Structures are given as C-alpha cells and as structure tokens.
Amino acid sequence: MSKILITGGVGFIGYHLANKLSDQEHEIVIIDNFSRNKKDSDLEKLLSKPNVRLIEADLTDRKSWDKVGKGYDYIYHLISINGFKFFKEIPHEVLRVGITTTLNVLNWLYKENGNPKAKILYTSSNEVYMGAIESFEKLPIPTPEKIPEIIPDTYNPRWSYAGQKIINELLFIHYSKAFNFRMVIVRPHNIYGPRGGFDSMIPKIIKRIRDHIDPFPLISPKENRSSCYIEDVINAMISVMRSPKTDGNTYNIGGNEETTVGELIEMMFSIMKWHPKKFDVKENPIDSSLHCLPDISKIEKDTKWKSKTSLKKGLEKTIKWYLSNPQS
Amino acid sequence: MKKILITGGTGFIGYHLAKQLSKKDNKIVLVDNFFRSEKDEDLMELLKKPNIRLIEADLTMPESWDKIGSGYDYVYHLVGINGTKLFYEIPHEVLRIGVTTTLNVLDWFRTRNNKPEAKILYTSSNEAYAGALEAFGKLPIPTPENVPLVIADPYNPRWSYAGQKLIGELLFIHYSKAYNFRMSIVRPHNFYGPREGYLHVIPEIIERINKKVDPFPIFGADDTRSFCYIDDAITAIQKVMESDKTDGGTYHIGTHEETVIKDLIEMMFLIMKWYPIKLDIKNSPEGSVKRRLADVSKIKKEIGWEAKIPLKKGLEKIIKWYLAHPQKNSKK
Numbered sequence: 001m002s003k004i005l006i007t008g009g010v011g012f013i014g015y016h017l018a019n020k021l022s023d024q025e026h027e028i029v030i031i032d033n034f035s036r037n038k039k040d041s042d043l044e045k046l047l048s049k050p051n052v053r054l055i056e057a058d059l060t061d062r063k064s065w066d067k068v069g070k071g072y073d074y075i076y077h078l079i080s081i082n083g084f085k086f087f088k089e090i091p092h093e094v095l096r097v098g099i100t101t102t103l104n105v106l107n108w109l110y111k112e113n114g115n116p117k118a119k120i121l122y123t124s125s126n127e128v129y130m131g132a133i134e135s136f137e138k139l140p141i142p143t144p145e146k147i148p149e150i151i152p153d154t155y156n157p158r159w160s161y162a163g164q165k166i167i168n169e170l171l172f173i174h175y176s177k178a179f180n181f182r183m184v185i186v187r188p189h190n191i192y193g194p195r196g197g198f199d200s201m202i203p204k205i206i207k208r209i210r211d212h213i214d215p216f217p218l219i220s221p222k223e224n225r226s227s228c229y230i231e232d233v234i235n236a237m238i239s240v241m242r243s244p245k246t247d248g249n250t251y252n253i254g255g256n257e258e259t260t261v262g263e264l265i266e267m268m269f270s271i272m273k274w275h276p277k278k279f280d281v282k283e284n285p286i287d288s289s290l291h292c293l294p295d296i297s298k299i300e301k302d303t304k305w306k307s308k309t310s311l312k313k314g315l316e317k318t319i320k321w322y323l324s325n326p327q328s
Numbered sequence: 329m330k331k332i333l334i335t336g337g338t339g340f341i342g343y344h345l346a347k348q349l350s351k352k353d354n355k356i357v358l359v360d361n362f363f364r365s366e367k368d369e370d371l372m373e374l375l376k377k378p379n380i381r382l383i384e385a386d387l388t389m390p391e392s393w394d395k396i397g398s399g400y401d402y403v404y405h406l407v408g409i410n411g412t413k414l415f416y417e418i419p420h421e422v423l424r425i426g427v428t429t430t431l432n433v434l435d436w437f438r439t440r441n442n443k444p445e446a447k448i449l450y451t452s453s454n455e456a457y458a459g460a461l462e463a464f465g466k467l468p469i470p471t472p473e474n475v476p477l478v479i480a481d482p483y484n485p486r487w488s489y490a491g492q493k494l495i496g497e498l499l500f501i502h503y504s505k506a507y508n509f510r511m512s513i514v515r516p517h518n519f520y521g522p523r524e525g526y527l528h529v530i531p532e533i534i535e536r537i538n539k540k541v542d543p544f545p546i547f548g549a550d551d552t553r554s555f556c557y558i559d560d561a562i563t564a565i566q567k568v569m570e571s572d573k574t575d576g577g578t579y580h581i582g583t584h585e586e587t588v589i590k591d592l593i594e595m596m597f598l599i600m601k602w603y604p605i606k607l608d609i610k611n612s613p614e615g616s617v618k619r620r621l622a623d624v625s626k627i628k629k630e631i632g633w634e635a636k637i638p639l640k641k642g643l644e645k646i647i648k649w650y651l652a653h654p655q656k657n658s659k660k
Binding site for chain 1: 495502
C-alpha cells in the first residue's frame with residue numbers, strides 16, 4: 001500500500017488516475033480547487049470510496065500546503081489550466097497557476113514531505129516543443145523526447161501554457177538534482193476518453209456527428225495522428241512512476257496506432273451509424289496541435305508499458321460516455 | 329523628483345544605474361541580499377549619497393516586500409544570478425531566485441505600490457533566444473527582438489538562466505495586459521565596465537594579462553561579440569523607462585559593432601602594453617554561442633538611443649578600474 005498525492009486531481013487525467021489507483025488499495029489524496037471542474041456524478045462516485053480523500057485547496061497559496069500533510073510515496077503533479085480558450089483569455093492565470101503550484105509542490109516535497117524515497121511525476125506537454133513548426137518549420141516526426149523547447153512569440157498568449165510547462169520542466173530537472181529527490185517527467189500526446197472535457201477534437205466531432213452537421217467540417221483529413229486512450233495514458237504514468245529506471249528522465253506517452261484524421265472520422269461515423277452527404281474540407285491552422293506524433297520507443301524500452309486499447313475500442317467507449325453525458 | 333526602486337540594486341547594472349539616477353533630484357531605494365555583490369568601497373561611497381537608501385532583503389520571500397513601501401514611479405527589476413559558471417553550479421538557485429522574485433515584484437507592483445501611472449522595467453537577456461543557434465543552427469544576425477525564445481536542452485544547466493528570463497518576459501507581458509500597468513522589457517547584450525564581477529570575459533582577460541600568463545589562452549578565439557560599455561547601457565535603460573513610447577515593448581540594448589574575441593584580446597594587449605610569446609588558441613566551451621550581435625535599430629528608431637563609447641575607450645576605463653581593484657578572496 002502506498003500513500004499517493006494527486007494535485008489537480010479532479011481533472012481529466014487526475015480523475016481516471018485516482019480511479020485506477022483506488023482499485024489497488026492505496027491511500028489516495030486528491031487536491032483541487034474546482035476552478036474548472038464540477039462535482040459531477042462520476043466524481044461523487046470516486047469520492048465515495050473509503051481510500052480516496054479530497055482536499056479542496058488552492059495550491060498557489062503556500063498556506064494550503066499545511067493541509068496536505070506528509071509521508072507520501074508518490075506525488076502526481078497534474079495541475080494546470082489547459083484549453084486554448086484559456087491560453088488566450090487568461091494567459092496570466094495560466095502562467096501564475098502553473099508556476100506557483102510547481103514551486104510550491106517542489107518546496108513542500110524536499111522540505112516537508114519527509115520521505116526521502118518519495119517520487120514525483122510532472123505532466124508536461126507536447127506544447128513545449130510545438131513552436132518549432134511555427135518558428136523553424138522543422139520538427140522530426142515522430143518526435144523524440146530530446147527536442148528543443150520554444151516560445152515562438154512572447155506576446156502571443158497562445159504560448160502561455162507552453163511557457164509554464166517549459167519552466168516547470170527546468171524546475172523539476174534542476175531541483176531534483178540539487179536536492180537529490182526522485183522525479184520523472186511525462187509528455188502525454190493526444191489523450192482522449194470519457195470525461196475529457198468538451199474542447200478537444202474527438203468530443204467536438206462526436207457532438208457534430210450527433211447533431212448531424214451536414215456538410216461536415218473536415219480539418220486536414222490527410223494528416224497523420226495517433227491518439228492515446230486515457231486508460232493507456234494512466235497505465236503509462238503508473239508504470240513510469242513505479243520504475244526506478246525512469247528516475248530523472250522525460251518520457252513521451254502516446255498511441256501506437258497511426259491513422260489519418262480522415263480515417264479516424266470515418267471510424268466514428270461507422271460507430272455512430274451516421275454519415276454526412278458532403279464534406280467541408282479545411283486546411284489545418286498552424287495554431288493547432290494536430291501535427292504532433294510522438295516517438296514512444298523510449299517508454300516502451302524502459303518500462304513494460306504498451307498502448308493496448310485499439311482505436312476502435314477506445315472510440316466506442318468515449319462515444320458512449322459523451323452521448324450519455326452531453327455538455328450542459 | 330521621482331521615487332525609484334532598483335531590485336538587485338548593488339549588482340553591476342544596479343550600481344551604475346543608481347549612481348547615474350542619484351545625480352538628479354531622485355529618491356532611490358536599492359534592494360539586495362548580497363548573494364553575489366559585495367559592500368565594496370564603490371558601493372559604500374554611493375550609499376553615502378543622501379538620496380540613496382539600501383534595504384537588505386531577500387526578495388524571494390513574500391515578507392520582504394513589507395519593507396519596500398509604496399508609491400514608486402519607476403521600478404527597475406534587475407535581480408538575476410548571472411555568470412555562466414553559476415548556471416552550471418547552481419541552476420536550481422538561478423531558476424528559483426529569478427522566477428520567485430519576478431512573481432513577487434509583479435504582485436507587489438499591481439496590488440501594493442498604489443501608483444497607477446508607475447512603470448516597471450525588466451532586464452531580460454540575449455540568453456533567452458541564444459538557444460536557437462544550438463538547436464536549429466539558425467539565428468538572424470543581427471538579431472531583432474521578435475525572434476523565438478529557445479531552450480535548446482532542458483537537462484543542460486547552461487540554459488537555467490535563459491529559462492527564468494523566458495518566463496520572466498511572459499509574466500511581464502501577460503500580467504501587464506491583464507492588470508493594465510506600464511512596463512518595458514530590455515535585453516542587454518554583453519555589457520562591460522568597472523565592477524562587473526570577476527567571472528566575465530573581459531575581467532578574466534585583464535587578470536591573465538596582468539599575471540602575464542604565457543602561453544596565453546584564448547577561448548573561442550573566432551567567436552564574435554558586440555560589447556556595450558556600461559555608461560551607454562545605463563543611458564539606454566533609463567531612456568526606455570522614461571519614454572512612454574516604449575510601454576509594453578521589448579528592446580535590445582547593445583552596440584552594432586561586432587568584435588572577434590581574438591581582436592578584442594589583441595586590443596587589450598596593446599592597452600596593457602604586454603604581449604605573450606605564444607598564443608594558446610582554444611575552442612569555445614560547450615553550449616557557447618559563436619556569434620552574437622543585437623539588432624539595435626528598434627531602440628534607435630523609437631527613442632533615438634545608440635551606443636557612443638568606442639570599444640578602445642571603454643576598454644581603457646575598465647582596465648584602469650580592474651588594475652586598481654584586483655580580485656580579493658571574494659564570494660561568487
């Protein structure tokens with residue numbers, strides 16, 4: 001049995017991670033301030049488990065950390081304000097929340113947690129390197145972990161999220177070396193699954209298919225993409241956390257089944273048993289993250305993890321959830 | 329009369345800036361914790377001036393800001409752990425100090441300074457974009473302000489300084505828009521002058537020439553830099569602050585004169601009237617930047633500043649100072 005802390009624990013990844021870990025007899029503490037998440041029925045069900053405890057706290061405030069306690073074995077630091085809409089509308093908050101919670105969690109870990117064997121995991125993002133496309137029209141595909149990190153334009157709020165992920169990676173790397181604690185960084189790519197919000201590509205497509213939008217918008221249908229089902233992402237994070245081999249390293253997490261965006265959408269039409277008469281084809285705006293395709297050979301080599309859920313199966317589960325949980 | 333705050337005020341830029349500003353009828357507060365700088369004669373002399381006050385405080389601590397007061401017209405945020413040696417030795421401190429003091433100064437400025445027309449200036453660095461060269465072998469020379477900022481490798485502590493400057497710029501830009509305050513960002517390029525510490529290229533060369541090291545090592549002999557004398561630099565920083573045309577903008581400060589390191593050293597041999605029998609030409613250290621030249625046309629166009637002091641004259645001044653102030657068993 002391990003004592004596990006999940007910051008930002010009621011979001012997309014946090015919820016599924018807590019759900020999975022709570023099935024394994026661990027003591028789980030999740031912290032969130034519900035700035036973006038609601039206490040929906042899925043969450044209520046999770047919180048009713050005897051080994052899951054929720055602390056409502058704002059982790060940008062140093063005083064909140066007094067409530068967290070100590071003696072944790074594993075810390076998953078998931079907090080951040082995700083979503084393009086937020087990057088553009090509240091870049092100052094995206095920056096502040098990301099950076100101050102990270103400074104605070106690291107400070108707490110090496111001063112207060114009191115467990116020298118504890119390990120902390122940081123969820124970074126492909127956003128840290130995506131700027132290479134805009135700035136240098138150059139990105140190796142598939143993209144390995146060792147890649148420069150870029151802010152193409154300091155004034156464009158779109159890069160606020162990337163900025164805080166870059167500085168947080170640096171903080172994790174150099175604090176862990178200086179204060180000799182265990183850590184690992186992951187960069188999940190194109191995660192999809194139930195309770196994944198309503199702003200990413202797959203939930204948007206589900207809604208359009210459900211609403212029988214015709215002509216159907218199709219963005220860059222020939223582009224390759226590999227999505228990763230949330231359950232596989234969670235398993236990857238747990239594997240990386242548990243393995244001592246991964247200490248100090250950075251890992252891409254992503255799917256291993258490449259399809260074109262067009263094929264993905266056709267698959268969804270067939271699952272949802274509807275097909276439009278006409279398409280409205282658009283080219284990909286440079287601003288989006290659709291281009292990314294991670295090289296996942298490093299995680300497959302260093303851990304036993306493999307992406308197991310087929311795209312068809314993952315889509316079926318995701319579609320089922322979204323159809324019974326429409327956006328309110 | 330203006331009330332002026334300078335964070336990191338006893339360092340290289342802070343000292344010279346305070347000295348310049350104190351010549352006018354301004355009220356100046358310097359804050360520093362003497363992490364790198366020292367209470368040397370020059371500083372003690374400066375602190376004798378009736379219009380300069382020193383507050384010793386660690387600005388990474390939120391409590392320290394209670395001592396600062398309010399009502400400042402101009403805030404120069406200069407704190408930063410500079411020096412390549414320190415990037416490698418204490419990257420975590422370079423990051424922590426840079427990031428937390430910037431978060432703290434911005435919070436204090438927008439909530440506690442109580443002067444809506446006040447302006448804050450951030451000293452970023454050419455380091456913030458230097459990684460583009462290593463990562464992509466591509467950087468326009470001369471380099472304008474609107475280039476991408478790049479961390480070539482997050483695991484290389486070399487880029488810790490760049491990292492905190494990168495995020496400092498983003499924080500200044502997006503906080504100033506959200507909370508509607510005045511700010512400018514400057515990126516100094518190779519400032520040099522008296523009292524710049526002992527770990528930078530020119531002071532190190534002066535020391536070696538003074539010790540008559542032979543064969544004489546020249547590191548990165550064919551690298552180029554554009555050295556800007558501190559008096560010119562201070563004028564530029566002050567002008568950017570005091571103009572309202574610069575509000576919200578980012579400006580490179582430097583000279584457009586490009587100098588090959590070997591030529592720089594030859595010039596210094598000449599001024600110091602000594603020449604080694606043999607030169608020991610060495611490659612640049614890992615992570616160093618081959619060529620560095622700022623495009624300084626934006627600051628010239630918008631506020632009419634350009635560097636005036638020729639390299640030879642600046643070198644004469646700095647050499648004179650360093651010969652009179654040899655390194656003691658100093659701190660970092």
